[in-house]
Amino acid sequence: ENMSLQMLDSDRNAEGKVLPRAYQVQYRDAATGVITRIETVRQTWQRVGKLDLPSELSQSVSSGSGVSVRSMTLK
Numbered sequence: 344e345n346m347s348l349q350m351l352d353s354d355r356n357a358e359g360k361v362l363p364r365a366y367q368v369q370y371r372d373a374a375t376g377v378i379t380r381i382e383t384v385r386q387t388w389q390r391v392g393k394l395d396l397p398s399e400l401s402q403s404v405s406s407g408s409g410v411s412v413r414s415m416t417l418k
Contacts, residue, residue, distance in 0.1 A: 380406035
């Protein structure tokens with residue numbers, strides 16, 4: 344299996360470091376090159392003191408067997 348990652352959206356924190364907001368991962372069959380599934384992740388960040396912590400995350404996975412969506416909120 345091969346994979347490729349594509350950044351769709353990002354922010355920079357107070358120190359100028361990149362915080363990913365949305366990205367997509369494509370998984371391909373190594374022998375045929377056919378896409379087997381696509382995973383899309385979106386997340387938000389919360390500044391706590393000098394740290395950037397994830398506050399919300401959602402993931403959708405599309406494959407031949409359908410689509411699944413999951414999300415979580417961290418507090």
